Amino acid sequence: MTSDKAEKKVKLVAAGSVAYDDLATPKGVREKSLGGSAVYFSTVASFFAPVGMVGVAGNDFEESDRDFLRSRKINLDGLALDKNGPTFRWKGEYGANFGDATTHSTCLNVFENFDPVLTEEYKNADFLFLANIHPALQIQIIKSVKNPKIIGLDTMNFWIDSEPDALREAISMTDILFVNRQEALQLSGEKTFAKSVETLLKMGAPRIVIKLGELGAMTATADSRFFVPAFPSKNLTDPTGAGDSFGGGFMGNLARTGDISEANIRRSMLYGSVMGSLTVEGFSIDVYKTLSPEKIEQRFEEIKKMISI
Amino acid sequence: MTSDKAEKKVKLVAAGSVAYDDLATPKGVREKSLGGSAVYFSTVASFFAPVGMVGVAGNDFEESDRDFLRSRKINLDGLALDKNGPTFRWKGEYGANFGDATTHSTCLNVFENFDPVLTEEYKNADFLFLANIHPALQIQIIKSVKNPKIIGLDTMNFWIDSEPDALREAISMTDILFVNRQEALQLSGEKTFAKSVETLLKMGAPRIVIKLGELGAMTATADSRFFVPAFPSKNLTDPTGAGDSFGGGFMGNLARTGDISEANIRRSMLYGSVMGSLTVEGFSIDVYKTLSPEKIEQRFEEIKKMISI
Numbered sequence: 001m002t003s004d005k006a007e008k009k010v011k012l013v014a015a016g017s018v019a020y021d022d023l024a025t026p027k028g029v030r031e032k033s034l035g036g037s038a039v040y041f042s043t044v045a046s047f048f049a050p051v052g053m054v055g056v057a058g059n060d061f062e063e064s065d066r067d068f069l070r071s072r073k074i075n076l077d078g079l080a081l082d083k084n085g086p087t088f089r090w091k092g093e094y095g096a097n098f099g100d101a102t103t104h105s106t107c108l109n110v111f112e113n114f115d116p117v118l119t120e121e122y123k124n125a126d127f128l129f130l131a132n133i134h135p136a137l138q139i140q141i142i143k144s145v146k147n148p149k150i151i152g153l154d155t156m157n158f159w160i161d162s163e164p165d166a167l168r169e170a171i172s173m174t175d176i177l178f179v180n181r182q183e184a185l186q187l188s189g190e191k192t193f194a195k196s197v198e199t200l201l202k203m204g205a206p207r208i209v210i211k212l213g214e215l216g217a218m219t220a221t222a223d224s225r226f227f228v229p230a231f232p233s234k235n236l237t238d239p240t241g242a243g244d245s246f247g248g249g250f251m252g253n254l255a256r257t258g259d260i261s262e263a264n265i266r267r268s269m270l271y272g273s274v275m276g277s278l279t280v281e282g283f284s285i286d287v288y289k290t291l292s293p294e295k296i297e298q299r300f301e302e303i304k305k306m307i308s309i
Numbered sequence: 310m311t312s313d314k315a316e317k318k319v320k321l322v323a324a325g326s327v328a329y330d331d332l333a334t335p336k337g338v339r340e341k342s343l344g345g346s347a348v349y350f351s352t353v354a355s356f357f358a359p360v361g362m363v364g365v366a367g368n369d370f371e372e373s374d375r376d377f378l379r380s381r382k383i384n385l386d387g388l389a390l391d392k393n394g395p396t397f398r399w400k401g402e403y404g405a406n407f408g409d410a411t412t413h414s415t416c417l418n419v420f421e422n423f424d425p426v427l428t429e430e431y432k433n434a435d436f437l438f439l440a441n442i443h444p445a446l447q448i449q450i451i452k453s454v455k456n457p458k459i460i461g462l463d464t465m466n467f468w469i470d471s472e473p474d475a476l477r478e479a480i481s482m483t484d485i486l487f488v489n490r491q492e493a494l495q496l497s498g499e500k501t502f503a504k505s506v507e508t509l510l511k512m513g514a515p516r517i518v519i520k521l522g523e524l525g526a527m528t529a530t531a532d533s534r535f536f537v538p539a540f541p542s543k544n545l546t547d548p549t550g551a552g553d554s555f556g557g558g559f560m561g562n563l564a565r566t567g568d569i570s571e572a573n574i575r576r577s578m579l580y581g582s583v584m585g586s587l588t589v590e591g592f593s594i595d596v597y598k599t600l601s602p603e604k605i606e607q608r609f610e611e612i613k614k615m616i617s618i
Contacts, residue, residue: 097500191406193523194541214502215524216536225615227525229536232503266618306534307616309575 008050010075012255013122014041015054015141016131016154016244017111018061018079022091023283026098027237033284034065036088037131037154040241043285044248044275045129046072047296049255052122054078054141058087058110072288077119082110098239098280099213118144127255130174131244132156135166142173150260152251153205154178154243160187172204178247180211197225209250209269211243211276219269224262228269229306231277231299238283242276249275274299317359319384321564322431323350324363324450325440325463325553326420327370327388331400332592335407336546342593343374345397346440346463349550352594353557353584354438355381356605358564361431363387363450367396367419377598386428391419407548407589408522427453436564439483440553441465444475451482459569461560462514463487463552469496481513487556489520506534518559518578520552520585528578533571537578538615540586540608547592551585558584583608 019036023029038055045051052075057066061081069076088111092101116137123145129152130138138153145151153174159167160183167187171177177200179187188199193210197220200208209219216229250272257264274296278287328345332338347364354360361384366375370390378385397420401410425446435458439447447462454460462483468476469492476496480486486509488496497508502519506529509517518528525538559581566573583605587596 095500191404192545194539194543194545197541198543212524215521218538225538225541226618227536227538227615229527229534230503232506232534234503234507236501236503263618270618304618306536307618309535309572309579309613309616 008073010052010121010125011049012045012127012129012251013052013054013078013118013125013145014038014045014129014131014248014251015078015116015137016041016133017088018055018057019088019090019111020060021240021284022089023238023240024093025238025283026094026096028283030238030283034068035090035240035284037133037241037244039069039285040244040279041129041131041248041251042069042074043072043288044245044279045252045255046074047275047288047291047293048249048252048271050075051252051255052078052119052125054116054118054122056080056082056110056114058085059083060086068285068289075121078117078122080114080117082113085109087111092240094239098236101240116141126150126258127251128152129247129251130154130170131247132159135159135163135170138170139166139173142170149258150175150251150254152176152178152247154247155183155187157183157186168203174205176207176209177203177205178209178211178243180213180243184208184210207265209272211246213242216273217246217269219265226266226269227307228273229303230273231303233277233281235281237281239280241279241285245279246272246276249273270300270303271296273303317382319361319430319434320358321354321436321438321560322361322363322387322427322434322454323347323354323438323440323557323560324387324425324446325350325442326397327364327366328397328399328420329369330549330593331398332547332549333402334547334592335403335405337592339547339592343377344399344549344593346442346550346553348378349553349588349594350438350440350557350560351378351383352381352597353554353588354561354564355383356597356600356602357558357561357580359384360561360564361387361428361434363425363427363431365389365391365419365423367394368392369395377594381597384430387426387431389426391422394418396420401549403548407545410549425450435459435567436560437461438556438560439463439479440556441468444468444472444479447479448475448482451479458567459484459560459563461485461487461556463556464492464496466492466495477512483514485516485518486512486514487518487520487552489522489552493517493519516574518581520555522551525582526555526578528574535575535578536616537582538612539582540612542586542590544590546590548589550588550594554588555581555585558582579609579612580605582612
């Protein structure tokens with residue numbers, strides 16, 4: 001297993017789904033496309049800091065996909081291989097506006113019995129991101145880490161509906177809650193964006209990040225607000241993973257710098273926006289097969305100009 | 310009529326509707342509430358620069374409303390009084406999310422025969438704003454002004470549908486096109502926000518401003534983009550006039566300074582956001598009956614903090 005070891009000590013751990021997606025977008029179709037929240041997040045974060053990935057793949061997991069993750073120096077000690085079935089599979093379709101996907105099928109497969117295991121190295125990581133998985137598993141992971149500087153948590157409409165109590169408990173144990181605009185309204189029970197921000201800030205996470213899709217993202221604490229626009233990608237191809245990529249850029253920059261000041265949180269919002277905009281320019285994680293770090297910095301400067309006065 | 314004269318030379322002219330609104334919002338109901346695009350725009354702009362208002366009121370126009378406009382030093386030489394009928398009347402209702410209003414009735418009344426007349430002083434103004442009126446009237450006014458620095462034009466779904474050719478001609482004669490997100494998609498025929506921006510920029514106005522409601526606003530030219538967030542008003546009361554108030558703050562700051570540089574356009578975006586957020590904190594133009602200039606500057610600084618890195 002030495003070949004699965006990253007070269008440097010893991011600073012950031014991400015737990016989430018590993019998936020194969022069958023996609024149709026206005027730009028084409030793609031079958032068995034590598035996806036899942038842990039994959040998107042870790043791939044993106046690997047451009048910033050040593051990242052360890054917690055997830056489960058099935059008996060159909062391609063060696064070439066594992067090779068890609070290795071090539072990004074992602075620590076795969078937390079990636080379980082379950083030979084009892086295939087990898088989590090999602091089939092979906094995006095309409096002409098690239099908006100919310102229509103789900104055709106969701107097969108949990110080995111993800112149904114996912115039991116996340118963290119190595120000692122992972123437990124000592126300073127930054128933890130809990131992508132969209134069952135809140136009970138999120139809590140289990142939070143309890144197993146030792147003394148993280150920042151715990152980020154993402155979730156989705158399904159858990160907001162089906163596991164409200166566990167989700168509330170998980171949120172209360174985290175530092176940053178990541179949701180999109182719809183989830184913000186649903187989770188808060190409010191009708192307006194402004195009210196949802198107020199209500200979410202009372203749920204126990206001292207900071208919230210609301211992803212606004214093609215309009216960007218905002219973050220709020222009790223006494224600060226910050227907005228970042230989305231970069232206007234001219235080659236929108238596949239929106240899958242944009243939100244997890246935002247998280248990967250955001251948490252990746254925190255882990256790279258170790259700096260959790262308000263100023264660096266704001267820079268991290270820009271990196272989140274940068275990475276979200278890059279991911280959607282190709283299918284799956286294709287963009288990251290050839291991406292140069294210079295392009296990230298270049299786009300960071302472009303977005304910075306969009307809010308400079 | 311000398312009492313209707315503003316004390317200073319008119320720098321900014323606004324043409325649009327003068328209306329009475331019968332409103333229901335989650336915060337209450339209000340009948341015969343002073344409204345209309347020219348009223349909101351001029352009231353807001355009066356906090357920045359001497360403004361002249363072009364519009365028509367009917368035989369039910371209240372002296373107290375005229376007194377309010379006078380008290381704001383708005384030049385009313387362009388406000389016609391048509392005794393043949395009542396003022397334009399709109400009845401509408403906002404749901405719990407304060408989103409798009411449901412229109413119960415629209416009675417054009419004297420607005421149907423609106424024939425805008427500009428005084429010599431108006432024709433020499435440096436800044437012109439054409440609020441949402443028939444594109445043919447917008448063109449007529451544009452042709453009557455002499456040498457304006459900036460012409461801004463707003464429109465709405467009704468004209469996009471019913472008068473596409475006249476609207477395109479009007480847009481091609483202006484410097485800044487103001488629309489909201491829905492109108493941007495409709496006018497451009499595009500499905501995504503990013504594409505709509507590209508397409509609108511080819512319609513002849515070198516700059517576009519897209520108002521994004523509770524998320525703020527963006528402006529674009531061929532080679533620049535800028536986003537401003539909305540201020541999170543805690544006392545959302547009546548969203549009517551928010552867009553025209555944005556325009557009033559934006560154009561008002563341009564007229565106050567005479568500076569049309571990119572840097573000042575960006576500051577004007579912030580003033581637009583400030584004034585939009587103030588308007589919605591009360592019914593009608595109520596907020597402006599007691600507003601202090603200091604509050605405008607204070608909120609400007611608050612919004613500036615929301616995009617500072």
